[in-house]
Amino acid sequence: MDDVDLDARGLICPLPVLRLRKRLLAMPPGGVLTMLADDPVAAIDIPHFCHEAGHALLETRDLGDARWFAVRRGDQAPEG
Numbered sequence: 001m002d003d004v005d006l007d008a009r010g011l012i013c014p015l016p017v018l019r020l021r022k023r024l025l026a027m028p029p030g031g032v033l034t035m036l037a038d039d040p041v042a043a044i045d046i047p048h049f050c051h052e053a054g055h056a057l058l059e060t061r062d063l064g065d066a067r068w069f070a071v072r073r074g075d076q077a078p079e080g
Contacts, residue, residue: 006035009066013041017049020071024055029075032058038066046071 006023008016016037023033037046043060046069050057054074061068 003034004036004068005033008035008037008039008042010038012039013045015039016042017045020046020049020069021053024053024071024073027073029073031073033071033073035069035071036063036066037069042069043067 006019008019011019016035016039020033020035024031027033035046047057047060049055050071054076056072056074058070058072059068060070
């Protein structure tokens with residue numbers, strides 16, 4: 001896979017989402033982060049988190065042994 005900003009393979013729920021949240025909060029609004037996760041629940045959790053937190057899930061790809069996500073940070077104020 002191309003450059004990946006966050007490799008969450010081997011982590012189980014809720015860690016992939018928690019790591020994604022932490023990395024997004026450190027980015028400027030509009031920044032794009034790519035992520036790999038192999039927890040099957042991430043295919044549900046990541047889109048749900050993006051929707052609830054105001055981030056845009058730009059793309060997701062099933063790589064067989066993992067899933068690749070591209071997420072654009074939303075414009076909301078940093079969460080407390």
